[in-house]
Amino acid sequence: MAERVLVLGGGLAGVASARELAAQGVDVTLVDRNDYHQFQPLLYQVASSQLPAEDIARPHRTIFREHPKVDVNTADVVAADLAARTLTLDDGRVLTGSHVVVAAGAQPNFFGTPGAQEHAFPLYSVADAERLRLHLRDLLRTALADPASTADGAIDVVVVGGGPTGVEVTGALVELMAQLHRTRGLEPGRVTLVDRGNALLGQFSDQAHHYAHGKLTTGGADIRLGVGVSEVHADRVVLTDGTSIPTRTVVWGGGESGAAILEHAGPTPGRGGRIDVRPDLTVDGYPGVYAVGDAANIPSDDPTRALPQLGSVAQQSGRWAAQNLVRGLHGEPAQPFVYRDKGIMAMIGRNAAVAEVGTRHRHQVEGPFAFAAWLGVHALLLSGVHSRTDAFLTWAWEYFDHEHVAHVEESSTPHRIAWGGDEEDRPHIDTERR
Ligand SMILES: Cc1cc2nc3c(=O)[nH]c(=O)nc-3n(C[C@H](O)[C@H](O)[C@H](O)COP(=O)(O)OP(=O)(O)OC[C@H]3O[C@@H](n4cnc5c(N)ncnc54)[C@H](O)[C@@H]3O)c2cc1C
CATH class of the missing domain: 3.50.50.100 (FAD/NAD(P)-binding domain)
Incomplete structure (x- = not known):
């Protein structure tokens, strides 16, 4: 089969992966339920009427306009079978990839609180x-x-x-x-x-x-x-x-937990409903599959905890997974992910x-x-x-x-x-x- 990478999710991690793969000449199919990338750090600005929603939602087609190698699909993935590397879309299509990058992010976790x-x-x-x-x-x-x-x-x-x-x-x-x-x-x-x-x-x-x-x-x-x-x-x-x-x-x-689609994708969900990955961002027992960003538990230097759910982790892990994938295509060994820590920060107001x-x-x-x-x-x-x-x-x-x-x-x-x-x-x- 010709190489075609399925990227599930067009957030910071998925977009970084798809861009890197396209830059290295690999064909990519990116699927997201929304036709836009959303920049979560500014969501509170939209909620408090300080910015219109359109200002933090960038259409995927615009992002990839200069990247003909990336085929953008706006559809809900209703089932993922990571062993078979297939994604079933809400319009009935089933996509099969030579590889899959899971970048489906997270969802709110209400911890069963009634109401x-x-x-x-x-x-x-x-x-x-x-x-x-x-x-x-x-x-x-x-x-x-x-x-x-x-x-x-x-x-x-x-x-x-x-x-x-x-x-x-x-x-x-x-x-x-x-x-x-x-x-x-x-x-x-x-x-x-x-x-x-x-x-x-x-x-x-x-x-x-x-x-x-x-x-x-x-x-x-x-x-x-x-x-x-x-x-x-x-x-x-x-x-x-x-x-x-x-x-x-x-x-x-x-709080949040891994995206709903991860529950029945194959790998037993790890902490927080996310996919546990190896240091090189691959998934044990699922050849050709990578998980990145908020969808993954990415090992850190501290063996007791994974890297945090942060934009920098998502963007860097997405790009790194793409680079490892390309290394594999060239018969080279994958490299363990090295996170360049940018620190933690919060805006408390004007x-x-x-x-x-x-x-x-x-x-x-x-x-x-x-x-x-x-x-x-x-x-x-x-x-x-x-x-x-x-x-x-x-x-x-x-x-x-x-x-x-x-x-x-x-x-x-x-x-x-x-x-x-x-x-x-x-x-x-x-x-x-x-
Ligand atoms: C309110 C808020 C504020 C934040 N502020 C900061 C901050 O200031 N700095 C910082 O570094 N980080 C911040 N973060 C964290 C950061 O935004 C995330 O870690 C990062 O965006 C995760 O990127 P991702 O690509 O892994 O996931 P996401 O950005 O969540 O992308 C996942 C994509 O997958 C798609 N998707 C999921 N399931 C399906 C499906 N079944 N079918 C089709 N598409 C699907 C979604 O539509 C989404 O586009 C914040 C997060 C939140 C929620």
Whole structure:
């Protein structure tokens, strides 16, 4: 059979893999349920009405316009058989590859919390962020028209999870509430962040925990640590200490597990429902199959834990798997993946960011320095999907430095990322899908 690599998923990992393979002259079929790549680090900006969804959703056809070796298919993969290296699509087609790169990412994990699946708003995809934005827009519109309607927690928000996602969305929402108070006189909705642990940004240092806590509480957020969510209802959440918070908006930043398609693909799912891979990113017992990014448990230097679910890990592992695959085609041995650690970082709001950088010893930076580190890493991630990272840099500094009026009533803000492009470049975002 002629070599044709199936790449399942067009996120940071899948796109990096497909680009590298195409550059090395290999034919690729990339399949994704969406016709666009989504940039998750900016989802909270969409959810809080600061960026339109189109600005962080780049169509795959545009990304691969200059790469005729990549055949892009927009379809849901309904079954994957990694032993046979086949993918079954929702239109009935069955694709067979000489190799498969599994880059299907992850999905929100509600840990079986009653009511969470039905009532909470996860924040994993562009569609998730757009659904949350529209929901908040409707509540805020009603409140602006009739301030009395804010009784019973109508515009209060509960954010579940004190990791980077929870902290970033909390920071953005308290700013949104404060802006609407200043500019429109709306009494701010309360934003409560709940986490079972005893610190925000658990994987960061104590200094970062305090920094994030201080920034969010000064901004007006209520932080409830050491307590989890036991039930989610349409009009309230119940916490593990028995208290109840009235709210119609529960944002779920509480964890994720491997994509659903991995459950029955062949390999027994490892920790977090992800595929365990060998150091060279291949899957034991499945010749010709690689797993990368959020879909994989990738061994790290610490034998007790895999590499984290981060954009840099996804992008680098996707590219590395492609290089190993090509080595194999040339009869050369595969090389163990070497991760170039870019550090960990989180935006806590306008003018507030924290980063821990350095490989051997972590150094913590805050404020503009942390933001600069965040910008450098994220521009690099975006460079895989956009040629105009300068537009991102301009937008980001403008966002960090200046305050803009929130535009909850319109579908887009004037402070967009000036990516350029034409109508053809527009993604098809459907909030009914994942
Ligand atoms: C809210 C949020 C904020 C984040 N912020 C940061 C950050 O600031 N910095 C950082 O480094 N990392 C951040 N991350 C993590 C980072 O975004 C991920 O690690 C990275 O994007 C994972 O890339 P991936 O390609 O493995 O998966 P994904 O980007 O999830 O891509 C998987 C793709 O597979 C497709 N897919 C899945 N199943 C199917 C199927 N059955 N059929 C067809 N297509 C399918 C999906 O549509 C998707 O396009 C954040 C993550 C989230 C959720």
